[in-house]
């Protein structure tokens with residue numbers, strides 16, 4: 001498994017989330033239960049990992065958090081914990097599910113810790129080698145005529161002026177390794193439909 005496999009990035013994000021989540025959970029518990037809030041924790045604070053703090057937040061949600069935090073935070077708590085549990089019990093978690101969970105951790109961290117928290121999480125994400133734009137999640141208007149990574153095989157190919165040259169690149173199985181179809185026409189079709197938002 002490569003260093004930057006989605007699973008490894010997810011594990012790194014979980015670790016990076018710990019101090020942010022700990023501060024969030026403890027400050028709310030303290031507000032609600034007072035200075036002896038630590039008695040409410042399942043184990044001494046130093047022994048709790050990210051998953052344990054997610055569990056504490058879920059367990060005390062109704063009493064402590066619900067009236068002070070927006071409901072989407074709870075949804076994030078559950079979805080991060082679900083992927084983490086499946087991973088640690090050797091259940092199948094797809095790369096796409098890891099990618100979504102990584103995105104959820106970023107949003108969650110920003111909600112509870114602000115922009116500084118997002119920067120901490122981003123330190124886990126693979127650094128792209130150049131200044132070109134990562135187009136994943138963007139639309140045509142964001143990237144037209146700009147220097148853009150191929151969304152399928154990032155970071156292996158950069159288009160100097162999007163979308164110029166996309167079809168020749170997508171058609172060639174040796175050039176773009178991020179597609180699954182085999183014939184040139186089928187590959188172009190796959191590229192165009194998977195990244196339809198990047199076309200006018």
Ligand SMILES: [Zn+2]
Nearest residue numbers: 150152153176
């Ligand atoms: Zn490509």
